[in-house]
Amino acid sequence: MPTTLPASHADLLGRPLFAHLATIRPDGAPQSSVMWFDWDGELVRFTHTSTRQKFRNLEHEPRVALSIADPDDGYRYLELRGRVESITPDDAEASFYRSLQERYGNVYPIPDADVRVIVAVRPERFVAVGGGSVEASGTLAG
Template identity: 55%
Template sequence: MTTIPDSHTDLLTRPLYAHLATIRPDGSPQANPMWFSWDGQHLLFTTSTTRQKYRNVSGDPRVAISVNDPDQPYRYLEVRGVVERIEPDPTGSEFAALADRYGLPLDGPPGDVGHRVVLVVTPTATSHQ
């Protein structure tokens, strides 16, 4: 596992958006802005089994993220990694935790709660500026 540089850990602990890049079945990339959390070892994302990114990581678990500092736009962290596991989230608890982290009030679980999963990403390499 790759260690995140101390100088850039704040980019993972602040509620910033990460652009999550996955690999489509035809080999082309797909990137989307995503909510995420960092537990000190893994990046956690929530999605549903009906989304293309779920199908992408089910076929090829390699991913990359890029997060930039909104206060210093050229300061960034790129993390390359692998989806170590996909965990069911039938109550939407990870979605609720991320909604709280990003300041979105909820009136209950998301409408697609029956399809919710958590992507657990283990970093394998980083680059930063």
């Protein structure tokens, strides 16, 4: 079944909202972090550094989940489950990170630009809750 973003919740990926990213630690325990993200219509992208535990989690286990709550209605949210499709270095100026700073209105110096990576996640399932219904689409692989 193809992955389809429910139209009722597409705005949550288009707006500069905070996402809670859940990964799996090497010992099997979950770890969740608040992240900035970008959605291009196919992939969710975020940045991290190659020196932190979250990066090691992604290398060990590429399955992730993101949840994005509607700040105007705490009972409306979107959950996205997927797999890391790629991890690539950001450029020397951390241009992708800078684009996220601009998207979220919080621009500051990037002292760790040399270890910044761009993580791209391909959704395998969306779960949309609130707004009068619960919709799920896609399938989980593995």
